[in-house]
Amino acid sequence: MVPDRAVMASERDVALDIRIQGVSKSFGSVAALAGVSLTIRPGEFVAIIGPSGCGKTTLLKIVAGLVAPDAGTVAIGGTRVTGPGPDRAVVFQDFALMPWATVLRNVAFGLELRGVGRRQREEVARRIIARVGLAGFEHHYPHQLSGGMQQRVGVARALAVNPKVLLMDEPFASVDEQTRRLLQDDLLDLWAEERKTIVLVTHSMDEAVYLSDRVVVLSPRPARVVGEIQVDLPRPRSSKTTRTSAAFAGLVEDLWGMLKEMQ
Amino acid sequence: MRRIPSWHAVWGLRAAALILLFWLWERAGRQPGAYGIPAASATAAAFWQLLTSGALIAAVGTSARSFVLGFGPAVLVGIPVGLLMAFVPPLGRMARVYLDVAMAVPMAAVVPLVILTLGINVAAVALVVFVFSMPFVASNTYGGVREVSPRLIEMALAFDARRRHILFKILLPGAMPMILAGIRYGLARAFVGLVVAELLLAPFGLGELIADARSTFDFDRMFASVLALLLAAVVVISGVQRLEGRLLHWRQ
Numbered sequence: 001m002v003p004d005r006a007v008m009a010s011e012r013d014v015a016l017d018i019r020i021q022g023v024s025k026s027f028g029s030v031a032a033l034a035g036v037s038l039t040i041r042p043g044e045f046v047a048i049i050g051p052s053g054c055g056k057t058t059l060l061k062i063v064a065g066l067v068a069p070d071a072g073t074v075a076i077g078g079t080r081v082t083g084p085g086p087d088r089a090v091v092f093q094d095f096a097l098m099p100w101a102t103v104l105r106n107v108a109f110g111l112e113l114r115g116v117g118r119r120q121r122e123e124v125a126r127r128i129i130a131r132v133g134l135a136g137f138e139h140h141y142p143h144q145l146s147g148g149m150q151q152r153v154g155v156a157r158a159l160a161v162n163p164k165v166l167l168m169d170e171p172f173a174s175v176d177e178q179t180r181r182l183l184q185d186d187l188l189d190l191w192a193e194e195r196k197t198i199v200l201v202t203h204s205m206d207e208a209v210y211l212s213d214r215v216v217v218l219s220p221r222p223a224r225v226v227g228e229i230q231v232d233l234p235r236p237r238s239s240k241t242t243r244t245s246a247a248f249a250g251l252v253e254d255l256w257g258m259l260k261e262m263q
Numbered sequence: 264m265r266r267i268p269s270w271h272a273v274w275g276l277r278a279a280a281l282i283l284l285f286w287l288w289e290r291a292g293r294q295p296g297a298y299g300i301p302a303a304s305a306t307a308a309a310f311w312q313l314l315t316s317g318a319l320i321a322a323v324g325t326s327a328r329s330f331v332l333g334f335g336p337a338v339l340v341g342i343p344v345g346l347l348m349a350f351v352p353p354l355g356r357m358a359r360v361y362l363d364v365a366m367a368v369p370m371a372a373v374v375p376l377v378i379l380t381l382g383i384n385v386a387a388v389a390l391v392v393f394v395f396s397m398p399f400v401a402s403n404t405y406g407g408v409r410e411v412s413p414r415l416i417e418m419a420l421a422f423d424a425r426r427r428h429i430l431f432k433i434l435l436p437g438a439m440p441m442i443l444a445g446i447r448y449g450l451a452r453a454f455v456g457l458v459v460a461e462l463l464l465a466p467f468g469l470g471e472l473i474a475d476a477r478s479t480f481d482f483d484r485m486f487a488s489v490l491a492l493l494l495a496a497v498v499v500i501s502g503v504q505r506l507e508g509r510l511l512h513w514r515q
Contacts, residue, residue, distance in 0.1 A: 064421050084423045096418035100436045100513045110422040113432070141513045161422065 015043035015197045016077030016087060016164040018063060023072035024222075025058055031222035032058045035072065038216060038225055042077075043195040047208035049255065050218030051262055056201040059223065060169050063199060064090050076165060086114065089158035093170040095150045097142040103129060103153050104138040110161035125160055132156045132186065148179035152186075159190070168200045172207065181239060184211060188237060205259070209233075209251045210242060217258050227258050301483040309483035310490060318472065319491055326457060326468030326495070329385050333392025334453045338446060341397045345404025345442075349434075355405060362405075365398035370452075371459045378464045385467055388460040395456030396449035403445025407438030440514065443507045450503055454496045469495070 018040040025033040032055035040046050048056050061067040063074050065084040074081040076088065089110065097106050104125055105112070111121035129138055132152040142150055151171060158166055172180040184207060191198060202208050208215045215229045231251055233242055242248050285303045292302025301309070313319040348355035374391055381387040411434055419433050435442075461470020469492045476485035 066417060066421055084421050086423060088421075090418070090421040092414065092418060094414055096412075096414045098415060098433070098436070100439070100511075102513075109419075109432075113419070113422050113424050113428055143514075 015195055017042045018165060018197060018199065019073075019075045020059070020063065021073050021075075023059070023062055023069045023074065025055070025062065025067065025069050026222075033062075033069070034222035034224050036218070036223060036225055037072075040197060040199065043197055044214065045191060045198045045200070045212045047200045047202055047212035047215045048218060049202055049205065049208045049215055049259070050223060051220045051259070052203055054218050054220050055223035056203075056218060057169055059218075060090075060167050060199060060201050063165075064088055064167050066090075086161060087164045088167055089161050089163035089165075091151075091154050091158045091166065091168040091171045093173050095142070095147075095154045095174070097150055097153055097157075099142050102139050102141060103134060103145070106142065106153050107156045107160050109157055114161070121160075125156070128156045128160045129153075131159070131190070146179070147175045148183060151175060151183060155183075155187070155190075163196065165197045165199070168198065170201055170203065173203065180207075185238065187211065188235075192236060205252050205255045206243075209248060209255060210237065210239075215251075215255060217255070220262055226262070229254055229258075299482055301486050305483045306486040306490060309481075310487035313472070313484065313487055313491070319488075322468045322472045322488075323491065323495060324468075325385070326461065326470070326492075329388040329461070329468060330392055330453060330457055332385070332389035333456065334396055334450065337393045337397035337449060337453065338400055340393075341400025341445070341449070342404050342442060344397075344401040345406075345445075346408060346430075346434075348401070348405045349408035355409075359402075359405065362398045362402045365394070366402060370395050370456065371463075374460055374464050377460075383465045385465075387465050388457065388467055391460035392453045392456040395459075396453035399449040399452055400442070400445045403441045403448070404438060407441025407445070408434050410441065411437030440511055443503070443510060447500065447503050447507065450500055451496075454492075454499075458492065 018038075020036055020038040020040075023033055023036045024031070036059055038046075048059065050056050058067060062069050063076075063081065065081050065088070076085075079087075098109065101109070104122060107129055108116075108121040108125035111124060116124075126135075126138060129135060132155055134149060134152050134156065137145065137149065142153065145153070151174070154171070172183050175183065188211060198212075200208070200211060209229075209231055212231055214231060216225055217227045217229070218224065219226045229251060233245065233247055233251070289303040291297060292300050292305065294300075310319075344358070348358050370391075373394060377387050377390050377394070381390060415433050415437060416429055419429055424432070457468075458470060461467055462473060463470075466474050469488060472488040473485055473492070476482070476488055
């Protein structure tokens with residue numbers, strides 16, 4: 001694989017910080033978020049966890065610019081978020097692949113929307129497809145792929161637009177346990193290469209601790225930040241060394257302690 | 264273990280069924296007293312005569328013109344109407360009732376009204392074809408767009424899609440299976456409209472050919488004309504099925 005130098009360089013250099021300040025959001029009479037504040041450093045991998053239905057996904061959508069907050073602001077790299085932007089890309093829980101488009105076209109879709117020419121966008125897409133381990137499946141349709149492969153397409157589509165911030169909404173919740181572990185390790189590899197800022201919404205304590213630098217805990221609805229855990233496990237991490245360590249077990253237990261109080 | 268029949272076997276069976284049908288038809292036509300049932304061979308001879316005399320081609324041409332003039336606009340109007348209904352929900356809820364009624368009522372009842380308004384001419388036939396088929400195209404387009412997963416729209420928005428992107432890259436391709444199904448239903452209905460109009464009220468084209476033969480008790484010719492109409496419908500509908508297969512190959 002010949003890396004495109006210009007793209008690789010910019011991928012390495014730039015990661016952006018995220019500043020979420022006093023963000024509140026209600027849907028009708030239901031308050032989802034009540035004054036959430038959170039600062040994420042450039043290149044940091046932050047996991048957001050909380051009881052189900054607590055508004056984690058709403059918070060992610062606000063950062064993505066898909067939902068406007070009722071109060072408060074989000075700024076990415078110092079620029080206030082007023083809508084979706086090329087600095088961010090989202091990976092969806094249900095993959096959200098276009099069933100009528102091939103893997104190649106799905107992965108190139110973000111670039112297609114930006115008006116990048118066919119040749120160029122397919123070249124980028126092919127490279128990223130190879131990187132997520134789907135070389136040879138360029139012309140397959142989503143229904144011909146397993147759930148894990150479909151989510152690789154979802155990740156590849158997000159990476160293809162070369163975002164500074166990767167927003168992941170329970171990306172591995174819809175795949176089986178074995179596949180999930182493979183995808184988690186692949187994500188760690190990708191992140192080690194590129195050091196994008198990653199916000200991962202998850203309901204898995206194991207996943208949050210295994211992947212992130214810091215786990216942020218939200219309260220039940222309306223969500224506020226009630227605590228966080230620094231995950232200072234050494235990197236590179238692997239199941240064999242990380243998951244078996246006492247420190248890992250301790251952190252998961254700490255996290256459970258915080259979540260249990262809210263049940 | 265069941266074997267999937269091969270392409271050859273399927274076509275062999277189809278041909279066998281057709282030969283059987285023609286054999287039974289021939290036998291029925293040769294029964295003494297089967298005055299109104301011309302034998303298959305007599306029908307074929309009449310068909311050949313219609314074909315060589317040019318009468319059939321002229322009739323098909325006239326019918327095809329009415330058909331295209333009616334069904335073309337049905338598609339060109341039906342799809343935008345369905346899209347508009349999907350984009351403006353109050354309009355959709357309001358108009359849907361009328362589409363449902365238009366699809367449920369015996370449309371043949373409006374034929375006299377159309378003839379009364381436009382007179383006995385090709386435009387009247389085309390209008391009947393239009394009112395028979397348009398509601399199906401519009402209704403399926405509306406349903407198809409509404410069934411596109413909102414998650415895909417959200418995905419496109421997250422990648423900074425513009426409105427036209429959402430329309431042309433998500434909603435239309437997402438609704439395409441239902442739009443094409445609507446075109447297929449509409450096509451079948453358009454043939455009904457064509458026959459009803461030409462046969463009963465405005466004798467043009469194939470309808471005229473059939474009515475002429477009937478009025479002179481030339482049953483060979485009448486059967487041959489009916490056969491021509493059926494063939495035309497089969498050709499057009501299988502054409503649309505092929506188009507569906509091509510456009511929707513991603514679903515296999």
